[in-house]
Amino acid sequence: MCKDDNTIKELIIGRRVGFYKVRGEIGCGTFSRVKLAFHALTKDKVALKILDKTRLDTQAQRLLSREISSMEFLRHPNVVLLYEVVETPSRLHLVLEYAGGGDLHNRICNEGKLSDTTSKITFAQILSAIKYMHNINIIHRDLKAENVLFTSSGCVKVADFGFSTRVSNRNKVLDTFCGSPPYAAPELFQDECYLGPPVDVWAMGVLLFFMVTGTMPFRADTMGKLRRSIIEANYIVPPWLPGPCQRLIKGILKTIPAERYAVDQILGCDWLLPVEFPWSLVAPEPTGLLEGHHRADDRLYCLPCKSAES
Numbered sequence: 244m245c246k247d248d249n250t251i252k253e254l255i256i257g258r259r260v261g262f263y264k265v266r267g268e269i270g271c272g273t274f275s276r277v278k279l280a281f282h283a284l285t286k287d288k289v290a291l292k293i294l295d296k297t298r299l300d301t302q303a304q305r306l307l308s309r310e311i312s313s314m315e316f317l318r319h320p321n322v323v324l325l326y327e328v329v330e331t332p333s334r335l336h337l338v339l340e341y342a343g344g345g346d347l348h349n350r351i352c353n354e355g356k357l358s359d360t361t362s363k364i365t366f367a368q369i370l371s372a373i374k375y376m377h378n379i380n381i382i383h384r385d386l387k388a389e390n391v392l393f394t395s396s397g398c399v400k401v402a403d404f405g406f407s408t409r410v411s412n413r414n415k416v417l418d419t420f421c422g423s424p425p426y427a428a429p430e431l432f433q434d435e436c437y438l439g440p441p442v443d444v445w446a447m448g449v450l451l452f453f454m455v456t457g458t459m460p461f462r463a464d465t466m467g468k469l470r471r472s473i474i475e476a477n478y479i480v481p482p483w484l485p486g487p488c489q490r491l492i493k494g495i496l497k498t499i500p501a502e503r504y505a506v507d508q509i510l511g512c513d514w515l516l517p518v519e520f521p522w523s524l525v526a527p528e529p530t531g532l533l534e535g536h537h538r539a540d541d542r543l544y545c546l547p548c549k550s551a552e553s
């Protein structure tokens with residue numbers, strides 16, 4: 244392939260990276276662009292996160308190396324998989340599992356709040372991903388609806404580990420403010436140090452509120468007001484939400500981290516108990532070389548979001 248004139252031309256103009264043929268842009272961040280690409284032989288789609296090495300300052304380099312080292316450890320059906328990293332003289336390419344069903348933020352902005360059943364199915368998958376990460380001492384630190392992606396069959400994939408960190412144990416104190424302010428736990432605004440897992444749990448509480456109501460629990464026109472409303476846990480749970488869901492939100496959005504529900508308490512909550520598995524809507528896994536990265540029982544975790552309510 245390397246001797247083929249067309250391949251060489253494509254490599255030079257950036258239309259090809261290793262075995263991947265690069266297509267249009269599907270996202271962008273401060274230091275990166277994400278493009279759709281597909282494997283020239285297997286035709287499997289991937290998301291290519293492209294970083295210009297010359298534009299990365301020391302802080303961005305540190306975050307990128309954390310992102311890669313966290314992702315190297317992560318193998319879970321509800322977490323975007325890092326297939327490989329391809330380096331060229333000027334760029335780094337993270338070859339990521341492609342989630343072609345859009346993100347949770349856009350879905351709610353376009354279609355409104357999720358139904359109770361869809362919320363349960365979506366939340367259960369996020370919870371499964373977070374439990375797995377915390378078990379191997381990885382803290383995400385940037386959980387938000389924009390980072391919850393869907394595959395075309397509706398399976399949840401938690402993405403963007405740019406602020407993640409690996410801790411030596413779950414009681415390790417952290418000291419860097421990370422993430423998006425509307426999802427930030429109160430201790431991030433108040434204390435110099437914080438524990439990782441409760442910060443991800445708080446963000447899951449904000450996500451849950453957003454899914455079931457279509458609105459954010461903490462909104463303000465200035466950062467100062469937002470900070471105050473989060474520190475005071477100044478939010479209103481709509482009375483029309485089912486009781487078990489109201490209790491779960493209140494158990495998660497507790498200002499004192501030690502009083503906040505732990506992941507295992509969330510797993511055992513009443514609200515999640517009656518999730519019915521919609522087998523008929525689960526698409527079969529695609530075939531191809533990249534399939535080797537998945538586990539045989541992946542389907543068990545891939546609960547469609549447009550689920551059984553029809």
Ligand code: ADE
Pocket residue numbers: 269270277290323339340341342343392402
């Ligand atoms: N945007 C950012 N990461 C993505 C991914 N893995 N799949 C689809 N779109 C994305």
